Amino acid sequence: MPDIIHVLSDAVANQIAAGEVIQRPASVVKELMENAVDAGAATIRVMVKDAGKTLIQVTDNGCGMSVADARLSFERHATSKISGADDLFAIRTKGFRGEALASIAAVSEVELKTRRHTDELGTRILISASTIDSQEHVQSPTGTSIQVRNLFYNIPARRKFLKSDHTELRQIINEFNHVALTHREIEFLLLHNQTEILHLPPSNLRQRIISVFGKSLNNYLIPLETNTSITNIHGFIGKPEHARTRYGEQFFFVNNRFVKHPYLHKAVMSGYEKIIPPDHIPSYFIYLETDPARIDVNIHPSKTEVKFEDEKSIWQILLASVKEAIGRNNLSPSLDFNKEGVIDIPVLTKNTEVQVPRIEINPDYDPFRDEENYRRDPEEHRSYRPDHRNRERVDDWEQLFEAGAETITAGNKYLQIKNKYILSPVKSGVMVIDQRRAHERVLYEKLSKAWENRESFAQQTLFPETIRFSAPDYQVCLELMPWLEKIGFDIRELGNNTLVVHGIPAELSGTRTREKLEKIIEHYKTLETVPETEIYDEMIRAAASAGAMDYGKLLSNTEIQELVDRLFACRDPNYSPSGKPVVKIIELETLDLQFKV
Numbered sequence: 357m358p359d360i361i362h363v364l365s366d367a368v369a370n371q372i373a374a375g376e377v378i379q380r381p382a383s384v385v386k387e388l389m390e391n392a393v394d395a396g397a398a399t400i401r402v403m404v405k406d407a408g409k410t411l412i413q414v415t416d417n418g419c420g421m422s423v424a425d426a427r428l429s430f431e432r433h434a435t436s437k438i439s440g441a442d443d444l445f446a447i448r449t450k451g452f453r454g455e456a457l458a459s460i461a462a463v464s465e466v467e468l469k470t471r472r473h474t475d476e477l478g479t480r481i482l483i484s485a486s487t488i489d490s491q492e493h494v495q496s497p498t499g500t501s502i503q504v505r506n507l508f509y510n511i512p513a514r515r516k517f518l519k520s521d522h523t524e525l526r527q528i529i530n531e532f533n534h535v536a537l538t539h540r541e542i543e544f545l546l547l548h549n550q551t552e553i554l555h556l557p558p559s560n561l562r563q564r565i566i567s568v569f570g571k572s573l574n575n576y577l578i579p580l581e582t583n584t585s586i587t588n589i590h591g592f593i594g595k596p597e598h599a600r601t602r603y604g605e606q607f608f609f610v611n612n613r614f615v616k617h618p619y620l621h622k623a624v625m626s627g628y629e630k631i632i633p634p635d636h637i638p639s640y641f642i643y644l645e646t647d648p649a650r651i652d653v654n655i656h657p658s659k660t661e662v663k664f665e666d667e668k669s670i671w672q673i674l675l676a677s678v679k680e681a682i683g684r685n686n687l688s689p690s691l692d693f694n695k696e697g698v699i700d701i702p703v704l705t706k707n708t709e710v711q712v713p714r715i716e717i718n719p720d721y722d723p724f725r726d727e728e729n730y731r732r733d734p735e736e737h738r739s740y741r742p743d744h745r746n747r748e749r750v751d752d753w754e755q756l757f758e759a760g761a762e763t764i765t766a767g768n769k770y771l772q773i774k775n776k777y778i779l780s781p782v783k784s785g786v787m788v789i790d791q792r793r794a795h796e797r798v799l800y801e802k803l804s805k806a807w808e809n810r811e812s813f814a815q816q817t818l819f820p821e822t823i824r825f826s827a828p829d830y831q832v833c834l835e836l837m838p839w840l841e842k843i844g845f846d847i848r849e850l851g852n853n854t855l856v857v858h859g860i861p862a863e864l865s866g867t868r869t870r871e872k873l874e875k876i877i878e879h880y881k882t883l884e885t886v887p888e889t890e891i892y893d894e895m896i897r898a899a900a901s902a903g904a905m906d907y908g909k910l911l912s913n914t915e916i917q918e919l920v921d922r923l924f925a926c927r928d929p930n931y932s933p934s935g936k937p938v939v940k941i942i943e944l945e946t947l948d949l950q951f952k953v
């Protein structure tokens with residue numbers, strides 16, 4: 357038997373390494389930008405074509421490379437940033453593994469031009485699939501410019517896995533922002549197909565955040581600053597009223613490196629506990645500085661994870677810092693969730709049973725109270741939960757309404773409770789309808805029908821609304837546009853991350869167009885793995901959820917009647933589009949039980 361083990365060629369080894377470091381165009385952008393930062397550039401210009409699938413070019417005015425270094429930079433484990441294992445614990449640069457250029461050159465066609473200011477001539481190297489095609493002297497400005505063409509051209513299987521241009525561009529913008537948020541002193545420029553997407557002049561942190569995420573954020577930033585022997589923390593957190601139900605503006609930077617840290621995220625969330633609704637997430641831009649010896653960033657090839665030596669203490673310090681900042685701004689007492697259309701009612705999950713609505717009374721007041729017999733806790737009487745599991749689903753609505761109904765005084769069949777539930781007497785007891793879910797169901801069926809029949813039903817707005825999005829969200833909007841048009845939006849591009857809304861589906865009309873669009877965008881972002889054929893249903897679901905009335909809305913008798921009529925004209929009035937119960941019946945026997953002595 358011959359020996360069977362052999363050492364892989366450099367080209368193959370590089371391709372394997374590339375699999376870890378370079379997953380998509382955005383990874384190339386990240387690595388090249390980080391190299392430019394490490395090279396001490398004052399200006400970094402990123403230009404991509406076709407979301408980086410055709411071309412990614414990063415140009416800097418940093419230190420440049422010598423002829424020999426330029427050649428060596430494409431070797432695996434070739435780096436100027438560390439030389440021994442000890443250096444791993446004193447890392448101040450973005451890179452140190454010496455893998456990025458080797459990996460990029462293994463899976464694309466690269467042209468490098470570089471010159472140090474001390475050299476008269478620069479160097480130009482062409483390299484593709486790890487093979488040097490040419491190296492020569494050229495005239496070039498100081499600094500480095502790298503062009504990466506046709507990413508994964510030699511690995512069709514990986515190229516096939518790239519997503520749509522909008523999705524890939526969104527990822528590029530995210531990576532661009534991560535680097536831009538760590539180096540405010542550097543000027544950054546991002547162009548896509550010749551269009552300027554972001555231009556960030558050198559500025560302070562607050563200004564940089566605003567240039568990336570939009571001016572409106574300015575009023576919502578609370579500065580954060582805490583210095584301890586273990587870590588120094590600075591940055592900004594969002595005011596509680598700015599918290600949203602979506603992710604997007606949550607950033608940790610450790611020693612000026614963007615990292616994901618679910619554990620520390622929880623620390624921030626704890627700082628906001630009880631002052632924002634439970635499903636909301638605050639914005640934050642938090643920078644932690646610590647002795648590099650106390651952290652390990654080498655636990656993941658893309659270095660987006662970091663391990664702290666003393667995670668628990670950092671957790672405590674961060675939590676205290678966030679609480680202090682919120683307290684200092686004395687925001688808590690001025691909170692008014694109702695302004696945001698949210699009230700403090702428990703969120704019902706799929707299996708929660710509807711409780712008998714509680715009536716606000718003074719439990720101590722009882723004109724007939726017999727001091728002798730009144731020993732039981734009044735709470736006990738009121739916390740009774742009905743058992744109506746046997747009546748999960750109501751199928752015969754007509755029969756349900758046959759009797760009862762006319763018995764509420766004031767001539768109404770319906771009673772709205774807590775601006776949340778609609779109550780009505782029915783044959784077998786009391787029917788309780790969740791008003792928001794009912795509306796969601798109605799909208800969902802209406803939008804679905806319009807989609808199936810291809811009816812266009814955009815309602816033109818009197819005053820077109822101009823909405824500026826963050827750069828990544830704007831890309832999502834562009835990708836979403838065809839879907840939005842199909843469900844009845846009339847939206848046009850204005851450039852500069854701005855859209856103009858000329859019409860919205862009649863069913864969703866009203867105020868807060870931006871919020872509705874944001875909710876739809878947020879939902880769309882979660883759909884990356886959903887097959888194309890199912891996206892339309894998801895989009896309609898998201899639109900219905902975004903357009904449905906909030907709890908807390910007081911309804912007139914006519915509005916209630918209309919909602920109930922439309923609900924029971926639906927194919928499935930029992931459940932909301934996401935499968936939560938809409939209608940429950942509290943049986944007469946259940947009520948009777950309440951009055952048993």
Ligand code: ADP
Nearest residue numbers: 391395429435436451452453454455456457500
């Ligand atoms: P790392 O950044 O981990 O050292 P890379 O493969 O990204 O590894 O780069 C290899 C080396 O090439 C770097 O250590 C640096 O010396 C040099 N280099 C890469 N990009 C630039 C640049 N834009 N300007 C100057 N030198 C660069």
Ligand code: MG
Nearest residue numbers: 387391451456
């Ligand atoms: Mg690098």
